Amino acid sequence: MNTVRAKLSLICVSLIILGLIFTAQGDAIDPKSVVAMWLFDDVKGDSAPDASKNGHDGNIQGAELVEGKIGKALTFDGKDDLVDCGMEEYDFGDTFSVVLWLKHIGGDYRAVINNGYTDAPFDIRFGREDAGTRLYVIMRTDKRADRLLLQMLVPPEEWHHIALAYDGKTVNYYLDASSEASDDLTGSITKAADPVVIGTNALPEWYSGLIDEVAILNVALNKNDIQTIMNKGLEDALAVDLSDTLTTTWASIKAY
């Protein structure tokens, strides 16, 4: 009898653990929502592999590997360094996020990531205002041909986490997981003839400083998601594999 009761207790405890795992998974960021992810930790020659394995490897032109926010990052000289990520005519749809870390060194007109310039579907860039510390974002959709424009101050010489999240209704622009600006927007992001580029734009406006942990997702990340990515890094924030966890848990239940 004691053995049976012990077994039942173990099964109950296991089921509770299983329930907790499911609950925890409810808030997790779905790894399948990552369209492209450049960590710069696995650079080979001039190739910055797309860690999402969707094949959008970046072609590094001049930018150099340095110690980053997490592992390695790229440093851009403000003259002619860039990463060409391809993705021309890519359909980003009507839910979309971009996240990255940057440590810029100031100076006017510097593009961080975009797929064009004045007619770009999205363009995150520093202007000349406030000594080049004001980071703008332009977005365009099939429902809004005139550009949506948001801006926030990003102090130089220190790492900051930047996130843009669009859910088909609202765009939120986050600095260090705090929403600094937002506006209404509807429609699908327009397709661009230009590639996704990190470190300059089609003008060109050359970025100077460091960039690390860049990802594009096909969902609108919320504040909690962005906080998780900021605290854990992209790889750990997305690393939870539900199927593996369940297999392990079921195996331990059956063992009783």
Ligand SMILES: [Ca+2]
């Ligand atoms: Ca150079």
Ligand SMILES: [Ca+2]
């Ligand atoms: Ca990195």
